[in-house]
Every structure is written in structure tokens, then in C-alpha cells.
Amino acid sequence: MVKEYIPDKYKIEPGGETAYGEIADKIVDRETGHWFFLTNRPFKDINHNFANIPQKVIEELKDRRTEKSEPIRVLDVGGGIESRASSELAEKERDQNVQVFSIDMAVRKKDQEDLHQIAGDVLKLPIKDGAIDLAYSRMSISLIAEEEPGKLFEALREVARVLKPGGIFLVDKTFTERLEKLEEFKSLEGELGVVFYSKELGLFLKPLERLLNKLRHDYPDWKFIIMIKEPVDENLLKKLKLKELR
Known part of the structure; x- marks a missing residue:
């Protein structure tokens, strides 16, 4: 039996066709x-939108782990009421010691191994410090920015808190439009203990300079930010299919 968790202030109604041609309910x-x-994106679309970096990071972490390694932990911020992408990823990585977490304000929970669905708020993640290897947000952090701009930085601080050192957070393009000044990024870097990289901002700083140049060549329309918790894991970045760094 599916358990549904919806905040009291909201209700779910029949929706219609989304901009992506899907039929979805609305909250x-x-x-x-x-x-x-309440969109439910497949993992392959998320992976494509982030230039295939999520799957590459997971594969590299799997290759380098030992018998004593902790599980690889992935977090989908705003994973949708059905947690579709997270569910697909958990199924794909079944028996690979990969745990997938999906958080959204409304959740229909399912019984699936290594899938952890959280009905909650990105501003108060019920996850311990330094637990997550890889996180991504597709059309979620941007909604916070539109409705409550002041809470955008709070959300970034909270994601930075749960990332492991060297952990990666991928954020979609709408977020980049909220931070137009380079000075704002620099202040956040110092405050959060992270580094930001974006084609639009031109922050081509080592060790990511060649990674971003390759992304710009292979994915000329890539529209997202890479946020990495310091200290940066240079060995991981070198494994992200960069011939010139091998």
C-alpha cells in the first residue's frame, strides 16, 4: 500500500499536460x-541535463571503493511526489551498495530497497553532516528562488552541510540567473566552504578549467552550475572523461 505524505496547507488536484508533454497532478x-x-522526471533526463556527470561520478566512486567503504549516497533535491528518478537509479544500482535519497514537500512512499523518500524541506534536511557524495536539483532550488529569494542561500548552505568533502552538487540554470554578480559567488564560496563553476559566469579555475572547457565543447548549451565542497577531489575530476588530464 502506498503511503501519501502531503503538508496540511496543500492539496493535490488533477493537473494536466506539463511543458514537457507529461500528464501530472498539481499541488x-x-x-x-x-x-x-508535481512532475516526475526520469533519471536519464536528469543525467542528460547535467551532461552525464551524475552517472560518471557514481561509476568512478564505485570503481575506487573498498570492502570497508560506506555506501555511495546520492540526493535528489525536489525528487517529485513519486521519486521517479531516484527510484530508477536505485533499481539500476541494486546490489551495488548505492543509497538514493529523494526529498520533496509531498511524497507517495513505496517499498523499494536502497530508496529513501523524505517528505520534508530542503532548508532542514534530515541527513547528517558530510553524508552525501552527489546531489542534484533540477527545477527545484529555482522554485525556492522565485518564491522566496532570501531562502536560496539557506538552501545552498543546507546542501553544503550534508555534502562530503569533495562532494558534488549540480544545480540547474534558473539558479544561475539569480546570482548575476561574481562577488556573490565569491562570498558564498568562503561562507559555505565550496567552489562554484559555471560556463555563464566564466569561472574557469583550476582544477576544473579543462573539465568545463570540455563540457563547453561537447555540450555547448549546458546550463547548470557545479558546486563542489572543499577540499576538491582532483582525482575524481580527472576521471570524468578528460583525455587531456589523464
């Missing part, structure tokens, strides 16, 4: 009437 604020679609 509605009972007081204001504001609503948005």
Missing part, C-alpha cells in the same frame, strides 16, 4: 490558490 496552496505541477 495547490489551500490559502493562496498558488499551484505547480
Whole structure:
């Protein structure tokens, strides 16, 4: 039996066709009437949107682990009510000691091994410090920025808290439009203990300079930011299919 967790202030209603051609329900604020679609993206689309970096990172972490290594932990921020991408990833990596976490404000929980669905708030992640190897947010952090711009940095701080040293967080393009000044990124780097890299911002700093140049060549339309918790794991970055760094 599927258990549904929905905050009291919201209700779910039949929706319609999304911009991506999918049929999805919508979640509605009972007081204001504001609503948005409860989209459920497949993992292959997320992986493609982030230039195949998620799968490459997972494969490299699997190659380097030992018998005593902790599980590889992946976090989908705003994973959708069905946690579709996380569910697909957990199934794909079954028996590979990979744990997948999906957090969203509304969740329909399913019984699946290595899938951890969290009904909650990205501003208060129920995850211990330094636990996550890889996180990504596709059309989720951007919603926070649109509705409550002041909470954008809070969300980034919280994700930075749960990342392991060298952990990677991928954030979609809408986020880059909220931080137009280089100075804001520099201040966040010092405050959060992370580094930000983006084609649009031109932050081609070593050791990621050649990685980003390769992304710019292979994926000319890539529109996301790479956030890495310091100290940067240069060996991991060198394994991300970069011939010139081998």
C-alpha cells in the first residue's frame, strides 16, 4: 500500500499536460490558490541535463571503493511526489551498495530497497553532516528562488552541510540567473566552504578549467552550475572523461 505524505496547507488536484508533454497532478496552496505541477522526471533526463556527470561520478566512486567503504549516497533535491528518478537509479544500482535519497514537500512512499523518500524541506534536511557524495536539483532550488529569494542561500548552505568533502552538487540554470554578480559567488564560496563553476559566469579555475572547457565543447548549451565542497577531489575530476588530464 502506498503511503501519501502531503503538508496540511496543500492539496493535490488533477493537473494536466506539463511543458514537457507529461500528464501530472498539481499541488495547490489551500490559502493562496498558488499551484505547480508535481512532475516526475526520469533519471536519464536528469543525467542528460547535467551532461552525464551524475552517472560518471557514481561509476568512478564505485570503481575506487573498498570492502570497508560506506555506501555511495546520492540526493535528489525536489525528487517529485513519486521519486521517479531516484527510484530508477536505485533499481539500476541494486546490489551495488548505492543509497538514493529523494526529498520533496509531498511524497507517495513505496517499498523499494536502497530508496529513501523524505517528505520534508530542503532548508532542514534530515541527513547528517558530510553524508552525501552527489546531489542534484533540477527545477527545484529555482522554485525556492522565485518564491522566496532570501531562502536560496539557506538552501545552498543546507546542501553544503550534508555534502562530503569533495562532494558534488549540480544545480540547474534558473539558479544561475539569480546570482548575476561574481562577488556573490565569491562570498558564498568562503561562507559555505565550496567552489562554484559555471560556463555563464566564466569561472574557469583550476582544477576544473579543462573539465568545463570540455563540457563547453561537447555540450555547448549546458546550463547548470557545479558546486563542489572543499577540499576538491582532483582525482575524481580527472576521471570524468578528460583525455587531456589523464
